[in-house]
Each structure stands twice: as C-alpha cells, then as structure tokens.
Amino acid sequence: MDWGFDYLKYDNCYIPFDNLTQVNEVGRFQKMADAIAAVAGRTGTAPFWYSLCEWGWQQPWIWGVTMAQSWRIDGDIKPYWPNIAAIIDQASFQYWGSDFYGHNDYDIMEVGNTGQGVPPGNLTYEEAKTHFTAWALFKSPLIIGTDLTNATDETIEILSIKDLIKINQDPHIGKSISPFDWGVNPDYVSNSTHPAEYWSGNSSYGVVFMILNSQDTPATMFWQLINSWAVRAGRQYNVYDMWSHTHNGTAVRNMTLELPAHGVAALLLTDAGPEPPAEYPWCAVDNHCSYRNGTYAIHNGQLPTT
Template sequence: MTAVTVLLGLLATGALALENGVGKLPVLGFNTWNLYGCDYTADILLEQAQAIVDHGLLDAGYNNFMLDDCYSLKERNKKGNIVEDPKKFPHGMKAFTTSLSKLGFRAGIYSDAGYRTCGGFPGSYGNEARDLKTFTDWGFQYLKYDNCYIPFDNVTQENVYGRYQRMVDAIAAHADKTKTDPVQLALCEWGWQQPWVWGARLGQSWRIGGDIRPWWSALSSIINQASFIASSTKFSARNDLDILEVGNTGVGTPPGNLTFDEAKSHFTAWALLKSPLLISSDMASATRETLSILENKDILRIHQDPHVGESVVPFRWGWNADYTWDPAHPAEYWTGNSSYGVVVMVLNTQDETREMGFNLTESWAVRAGRGYEVYDLWSHTRNGTAYRNVTVTVPAHGVAALLLNDAGPEPEGLEPFCGGWWQCSFPNGTYYSN
C-alpha cells in the first residue's frame, strides 16, 4: 500500500466521521472540572443542574451537562469494565443521567486515549469499544477524550491521530450496530499536534491549548493563539478554547478573579469564535452580573446560527502589526458573517480605556459605498447609521460587539471616493490618492 493510498484512506474516513449527523452547532452547557475537580457527588452535581434550570439558562440553550474526570474507581472490575465510584454515585450512573435527562439535559462524560485519565483513573486505550458501550449504557451521548498516560510508541505504532482514530472507529461501529446516533466526540489534545489541521476528520471539536485559568493573561494568550487558526471553525468542526471562566469557578488565587469587563470579553470572544460554551462556575450562587453575561441572547443567537458555521476572524491586529504573535496583546479587530448581519468584535487588550475605530471596508463582509445600521450586542440598542467609519469606547480588557446591517447607498459626494485607497482609480485610469 502506498503512502498516497494511506493518506487518501485517512481523509475518506475523516470525512465520514465529520459528517456523522451530530454536533453541527457548538455545544452549550456545564462542565464539572474547574469548579469541582474530583471533589463531587451526584447530589452536588444535580444541585448545579437544577440551578441552571432555575436561572433560565437551560431555556437559553445550556442543555449539555459534562461529567469530567474522577467519576470511577481506580481500577476496572474483573470483566474489564469501568465501574462508577459508589460513594459519588450511590444509585448508579444510569440513575444520575436519568435525573439529568428529566431536567432536560444531554449527558456527557470524559475518558482518555491513554492507559489512564489525567486524574489517574482508567483510560480507554485498548478498551475503546468496551468503554463506549459502558458510556452509552449509562446514558451518555457526548465524550470528551483526553491525551494523558500515552502508551509507548512501539506499542501503539501510532501518533495522537491514530490513537484518537481508534475511538472514532468504535463510535461509528456502535452507532451502526445499535442504529443510534453517534456519540459526539470532543478531542482534548491541547494543541500539541495542531488539531486545527486534522481534528475535523475525527471529532466535532478540538482543544487548541492547555487548561484555562481565570485571569486575563490566560484569556489573552488563548485569544492570541485562536487569531491564527480561527478560520478552521465550521459546522460540525470547531476550535475549542476550553471552559468558560465566567463567575466563581473555584480555581486560581483568588478564584474567578476576572473583572466584569474581562468576563464579557471572555464570553464574547468564545461565543463569536464558535467555541463550545461550557460553564464551570457555581451556578447555585451565581450573581446577577454573571447571569447577565451568560444569558446574552443576541450573542448566543450568533453562536447558534443555523446557517453560518464560521467564526469571526481578525481583520486588523491593532496594537501590533498584523500577524504578530503576542500572548499579552492579541488581535483586536475581528469580523465575520451571520444570518443576522455582519459581526464585528473590537477587543481592547490594553490596561486603560481607549477610543477604538475601524473603516467599514476593512471587513470582508461589508459592501463598500453603503451605510450600515449599527446594533450593539451588549447594550441591545440601535446606534444609528455608520458611513465609512465606526468608533467605539472600550474599557480596559473590555470588548465591543456590533452587528452591522446594510442601510442603503451612502450619501453623494463623500470623500475620499474609496474607503480603502489601494488601487482606487478614476474611469480614465488615473489613480485617486487620498
């Protein structure tokens, strides 16, 4: 078999995995890890699920409940199966997912492509089909798949792609055998081997880096990385920027120490970049400020756009020259299309409030020579019609999120005659100079 044949086979398999009918849109929901780590019980988690319902976030779309690491005993049973921890789940895992389902949630679970999970519990390498059956028998429909405790190369004779392919094959075989929808797969590969290049062949999302932390420098670093790979996102396949740090997560010193403006920037960037939105905050004590961010219907509507799967991408770096790698000061000006208008995100990476502006024609999605009605996705107000330029005041580490809609031709006689000067010409071939 030639190398070309092998490559074509991988591409064909990946295309089938991508178009398997699940995960067209990014998920919204809750993840247990940043809030609890390994310290939880079924009752504690169901309290969080009930709080999500009570706050109206289930109705807003947060309908996935993700059980992360540490749910099982440290060793498999004599039959080789993973066993739920009876102290954490005294009524069994099936009873837990049934309770979630009654509340309106789809249940997700965690495993690993190595011998053990990152927390040291049984991983799924060599047991992919067995574990997938266990997970689905328990009632789980979503699988976060991590990358710890990797077997030796001479054992796997595969790289990370091949180790993940084993679970993809198990998912496809199980769906075919049971005539059920495939389990949705979220690759937690940490960006080690550029999953934004190949991840769409295997799963519906892929982590682009390490675990998030609740401080601005961590967020800006993730946004910086995302600015170079944002175009990888599409329907059924997307960059995963990791868990939402909006509210008290219990992680860090002090926990959840983002300012309100930083939290808004965090949520806006994750949503408009079409990342999964998985809360890991204490929803039982959620503040009105936290809820006002998480329930922003205008931004969630774009995140869940049924007709446009792509994310926003940078059109100008702003503080830095374009394409500058700077974890402290990532790209500041972003744009994209949506079913509801042209989306623009302006991010202030500096430590003080700034006036920030852009020319409408810098956005690829805008038509030159026309005015645009400006709608603010945070104030939920219509702010008049813009011709040529838009200027916004953005607080330190804050964000402006705008929706632009065509308002017709711009007035006659506006100069310069071209919003962008490059190659602007009169009919006789003379260049127009601004």
C-alpha cells in the same frame, strides 16, 4: 441503546508507549471515533458529541474534523486576563479551523470564577464579557465552568446574552470571526498581551464585528468598515449592539467607539442601502483608490472634502 450521555471529552493524559500503540495521537483518537461509529451503526442511535483534548500538540485544527466535532487547541485555561488574552492571540492564527461541522475548542469558560480557586480567579466584569464574547463568536463550544448555584447576577447576565449565543449557534454559518486589523500589535504578528483587536465575520443575521481593547487603560477604537472582507463597498450599515440590545444609528465607511480596559464591543451590522452621495472619493480604501479621471486619491485614512 441509550448511551446515558451526549458528550465525550477524550483526554490525552498518560499516553501509552509507542511500542504498544504504534499509532501516534491521530491513531489513538481515531480508534475511539471508529468505536463510536460502530456502536451507532449497530444500534441505530445517533452518535454523541466527540471532543478531542490533546492541547494543540499535533495541530488538531487540521485533522480533528475528520473524526470529531471539537478539539482543544491549547493548554488548560485559567481565570486570569493574561491567559484569556493569550488564547485570543492564538485564535487569530487558528480561527480557520472552525466550520459548521467541527470547532476549535478554546476550553471551558471561566466566567463566574472570580474569587474562586487557588489562587482565586480575578477577571473583571469587562474581561469576563470579552471572554464570553470571544468564545461565542469564535464558535467555540460554550461550556460553563462555574457553579451556577452560587452565580452572581453579573455572571448570569453574561452567560445569558442571547444575541451572542444566537451567533454561536447559527444554523447556517459555522465559521469563526477572523481578525482584519491587529491594532496595537503589528498585523499578523503574535502577541499574547496585545492580541488582534478588530475582528469580523458573516452570519445569518448580518455582519458581525468584535472590537477588543487589549490595553490596560480605556481606549478610543477606530476602524474602516471596508477593511473587513464581509462588508460591501459603497453601502452604509445599521448598527446593533449585541450587549446593550440597542440600535445605534447608521455607520458610513468607518466607526469610532470608546472601550474600557480589556473591554469589548459586539456589533451586528445590516445593510442600509447605498451610502450618501456626498461621500468622496468613490472608494473608501486607502490604497489604489482613484477618482473618475483615473488619478489616485491617496488619503491615508482621511476622506478629502469636495
């Protein structure tokens, strides 16, 4: 049997009365999953990708993986920065729902839809880059939502960034990146205008960092590497920029870069051996760091000189 398609988005519109279905959302989606599995088993064909769409109403990031490969976590996306920022903010609390066999779906991408629609989309080039970067590193399905026959060179450039697609399609690691510092907003507090700005995660190719400037003006972004769980203490790292495709030297303990308004950096760090012996004190964290004699070295982000 040939299905004739390899992807099914099963929507939640026009929900029947409960006195007819008596199964709630989980039960309705499970019925379709059972039907897909039954036909695949009877015909010996591989089942297609099953995508749930109930807009996060009943926490599909908890149960979606029991029956499907992806699930929407929010309402319909729109081609405006406030909407993209709000989805990134939600991702900072639901990132853990994505793994190798199932993925949070942050909705179809709006890259390339500037000037289209009613009212027309207004994402800037930097915002579109941030949008694509986040979706790729969140391990969301990368579904193109624009007319490629009329796509600009900038749109094609963004949608063709192989370094980011490679992370999204990592054959061994399916987990999303996660935030380790919120930046403008207090840590672990939701803010749809200023979502978490400092994200990291692991990949088959190295440690991944996404740095986001949520502000409306250019900003200097500074962070300590060791604040990311994926970084090893006492090591230095080679830095590869996944947007410029350039190798940008070696990072020791912290990094600083400049980003435009709503801009993004996507970095891949690989181990470059022990950090230089001159680094002092012997641990890079701010709290509970001690000297060899056992006394605390409290430096508040600034490494003291020897």
